[in-house]
Amino acid sequence: MCCQPKGHSNKLGMEACNCGCGCGTEAPMGFQRMFYSKQERKEQLENYLKKLQAEIEEVEKRLKHMEEK
Numbered sequence: 001m002c003c004q005p006k007g008h009s010n011k012l013g014m015e016a017c018n019c020g021c022g023c024g025t026e027a028p029m030g031f032q033r034m035f036y037s038k039q040e041r042k043e044q045l046e047n048y049l050k051k052l053q054a055e056i057e058e059v060e061k062r063l064k065h066m067e068e069k
Contacts (some may be wrong), residue, residue, distance in 0.1 A: 036044070
């Protein structure tokens with residue numbers, strides 16, 4: 001169980017914890033896997049891209065709304 005309210009996430013939105021509480025892993029002292037396969041990395045980047053695109057859409061909506069007022 002993580003010591004943080006909603007866990008942690010890294011730049012790619014993947015679950016991560018660097019406080020040493022050991023959440024997200026069964027390894028002692030919170031050690032986590034450091035290397036990912038090419039396919040896993042590709043999937044991570046695709047998910048990150050989707051999140052960025054959704055954020056861009058939201059910003060564009062807000063700008064459009066501001067221009068209408």
